[in-house]
Amino acid sequence: MATIKEIAAMASVSRTTVSRVLNNSGYVSEDVRKRINKVIEETGYIPSQQAKSLRTKKTKVIGVILPTIKTETSGRLVAGIDEVLSEAGYQILLANTNLDRQKEIEFLQLLKVRQVDGIILAATNVNDELVEKIKQLDIPFVAIGQEIQGIFNVLYDDYHAARDMTSLFVRKGHKRISFIGVDESDRAVGFLRKKGFLDEMNNNNLSVEDAWVEKGVFNIQSGYEAMARIIQNSTRIPTAVFAVTDRLAIGAMRYLNEHSYTIPDEMAIAGIGASEMSKYVTPPLTTIDYFNESVGHEAAKLILNRTTNHNKEFKKITSNYRLIERDSV
Known part of the structure; x- marks a missing residue:
């Protein structure tokens, strides 16, 4: 050669x-x-x-840290990120934390050693140790989904999306609405979506019984088990359930179907995520689309802005969303 x-x-x-x-x-x-x-x-x-x-002094490689590679959300994010970075001549190096907080910290250090030009992190939660490690890296950085002060952020509008979904239930005539969330250490999915639900219920002068609020993790089985606890522990059975992810909602649907609850006549149900599966369950699931590929585009543009223009001016982008009303509500 x-x-x-x-x-x-x-x-x-x-x-x-x-x-x-x-x-x-x-x-x-x-x-x-x-x-x-x-x-x-x-x-x-x-x-x-x-x-x-x-x-x-550039590797033309961007590190992308994901909480899991098993979900459609991650796949769509990566597709959006890769589309923009590939066009700019960059490659991506993926790291999967499998929802392990410590692995987030470890991967940050590993990617610095690999001399990537920047890092995009889809974080599950934000704590002081993570924030301190990010600041020590001195590498262009973008966070997706969780707000980190002083860092470029691309955020979902979790609070208002949850309020809008709760409002839909209310407009359909539901007053006893249950909720399946996740741990509130996940500020976006756990805290903000729950707060949106509770605030909208309060806005409509509707009470929420303790037995109607359950927590799960990010899988279908967890939604099934959470729905079971709501039904078994409620003195007044709710007429609707709002789950903070499609997977939790689909798990809840399975429990309801197995126990002869008719959806939506006896129990309306909705999730968040607009997963492919949500279109094909019976009945099709009402959900919220966060346009994850577009979120990936925005994150990639921000990281390129930081790496090529050395722009250090703090910037926060909040993505749009769309409520998709289907037959489950």
Whole structure:
């Protein structure tokens, strides 16, 4: 394979000019650029990424830390991130924490050692240790889904989405509405969605009995078990259930179907996430679409802004959402 020196000789230019074309830096006339690119194409020259990284002090790699790779949300986020970064000539390096807080910390350090140009983190929760570690990294950083002060953030409007869904139940005539959430250490999904539900219930002068509020984790079985506890522990059976994720809602639906509750006549149900599965359960699930690919686009644009323009001005973006009303409510 040809070297830069040989490329320069064949194109009748200096090695510096060839480097400018390869790195897209410095002025090179259009005629000379075309001549060099033609020689590169004819010889099949591929620049050494390691050598290029040493020259530019950039690896063209962005680390992406996910709480799990098993959900559609993660898949859509990554698709959106990759679409923007690939177009800009970047690659992504994925890290899966499997909802392990300590792994989030470990992956931050690992990605720094790998000398990535930036990190995008879809965090499950935010604590002092995580925030301190991020500040110590001194690497361009974007957080998705959880707000971290002083960091570029792309957020979901969890509070208002939950209020809107609760309002839908109320408009349909429901007064006894139950809730399946997750641990409130997850501020976005656990705290803000629950707060939105409770505030909207209060806004409509509707009470919420303790037995109507349950917690699960991010899987279908957990939704099934939470629904079972609500039914078994309630002196007054609710007429509706709002689950903070589609998976929890689908688990709850399975319990209701197995125990002869007709949906939505005897029990209305809704989730959040607009998963593919939500369209095909019976009846189709009412849900909220957070446009996760677009969220991925925004996160990728922000990280490129930080890495290429060195823009350190704090920025927060809150994404839009859409309530999809189907036959389960």
